[in-house]
Amino acid sequence: MAGASSDKILYYWEDLQPGSERDLGSITPTREEIIAFATQFDPQPFHLDDEAAKASVFGGLCASGWHTCSMAMRLMVTQFLQQSASLGSPGLENVQWKKPVFPNDTLRLKHTILETRPMRTKPAVGLVRTAWDMHNQHGDSVLHMEGWGMFRRRHPATDTTDPAADSAATSD
Numbered sequence: 001m002a003g004a005s006s007d008k009i010l011y012y013w014e015d016l017q018p019g020s021e022r023d024l025g026s027i028t029p030t031r032e033e034i035i036a037f038a039t040q041f042d043p044q045p046f047h048l049d050d051e052a053a054k055a056s057v058f059g060g061l062c063a064s065g066w067h068t069c070s071m072a073m074r075l076m077v078t079q080f081l082q083q084s085a086s087l088g089s090p091g092l093e094n095v096q097w098k099k100p101v102f103p104n105d106t107l108r109l110k111h112t113i114l115e116t117r118p119m120r121t122k123p124a125v126g127l128v129r130t131a132w133d134m135h136n137q138h139g140d141s142v143l144h145m146e147g148w149g150m151f152r153r154r155h156p157a158t159d160t161t162d163p164a165a166d167s168a169a170t171s172d
Contacts, residue, residue, distance in 0.1 A: 008083065009083065009084060009085050010083040010084065011080070011083060011084040011085065011151070012084070012085045012151060012152060012153060012154040013085070013116065013118075013125070013126030013128065013151040013152065013153045013154070014126070014153065014154050014155070015154075016113050016116055016126075016128050016151065017113060017116070018113050018114060018115050018116060019112075019113065020112070020113045021110060021111065021112045021113075022079075022080060022110070022111045022112075023108070023109075023110055024075040024076060024079040024080060024109040024110070024111055025075050025078075025079050025108070025109065026075075026106050026107060026108045026109070027071045027074065027075055027106075027107050027109075028104060028105065028106045028107070029063055029067070029071060029101065029103065029104075029105065029107075030103055030104065031061060031103035031104075033067075034047060034061060034062070034063045034064075034067065034101075034103055035047070035048055035061075037063070037064060037066075037067040037070070038063075038064050038067070041064065041066060041067070042064035042065075042066055042067070044064070046058050046061065046062060047061070047062065047063065047064050047067075048061075049061070058100045060100075060102055061102065061103060062100035062101055062102050063100070063101040063102075065095075065097035065143075067101075068097060068101050068107070068134065068142060068143050069095065069143065069145065071107060071134075072107075072109050072132055072134050072143060072145070075109045076109070076111065076132070079109075080111065084151060085151050085152035085153075085154075086149060086150070086151055087125060087149075087150040087151060087152055088149075088150055089147060089148055089149050089150065090127075090148050090150065091147060091148065092145055092146065092147035092148075093146050093147055093148075094144070094145060094146040094147070095143075095144075095145050096143070096144045096145070097142070097143060098140070098141040098142055098143060098144060099136070099140050099141065099142045100142070101136065101142050105136045105137060105142075106136065106137040107134050107135070107136055107142060107143075108134065108135055108136075109132060109133070109134050110132070110133045110134075110135075111130055111131075111132055112130060112131045112133070113128060113129075113130055114129045114130060114131055114146070115128075115129045116128050116129070118153070118157050119150065123153075123156045123157040123158065124152060124153055124156035124157075125150050125151070125152065125153060126150070126151050126152075126153050127148055127149070127150060127151075128148065128149045128150075128151055129146065129147070129148050130146065130147065130148075130149060131144065131145070131146050132144070132145040132146075132147075
C-alpha cells in the first residue's frame with residue numbers, strides 16, 4: 001500500500017466526499033533542479049540551455065511539463081497520500097500544461113474531489129476522481145490534471161451487484 005500504516009490512516013474512501021478541496025502546499029523549483037530533471041527525462045533545449053530557451057516560444061528556461069507533474073505528485077504524496085489508504089491509480093484522463101514554469105516560481109497545488117464510487121470487482125476498494133490544479137505565485141494556472149485514485153474502504157461492501165460501478169477506463 002502506498003499510503004500510511006493502518007494505525008496512521010486519516011483518510012479512507014468513505015472520507016473522500018465530492019466537492020471537497022485540499023490545499024496541498026507549495027514547492028519552488030530552482031534552475032538547477034529544472035536542468036537536472038530535463039537532463040535525465042526531457043532533454044529539450046528550452047529545459048537545458050538559457051540561450052536556446054530565450055529563443056523559444058517560452059522566452060526563458062522552463063521546467064518540463066513532466067517535471068511539473070512530478071512536483072505536483074510530490075506534494076500529493078507528502079501532504080495527503082501518506083496519510084490515506086491509497087492503493088495507487090489506474091490512470092489520468094486529462095493533463096494540461098497551461099503556462100510554463102520558470103526557475104524560482106512558487107507553485108501551489110489544490111486537490112478537488114469530483115466524484116467517488118465503489119469498485120465493482122473489488123469490494124474493499126473505492127474509486128475517487130479528482131482534479132489537481134497548480135498555480136504560480138502570480139495566480140496563473142500552470143497545470144490542470146484529472147484522474148482516478150483507488151482507496152481502501154473502511155467498511156468493504158458485501159454486495160457488488162452494480163455492473164456499471166466501474167467504467168472501462170477504471171475497470172479491473
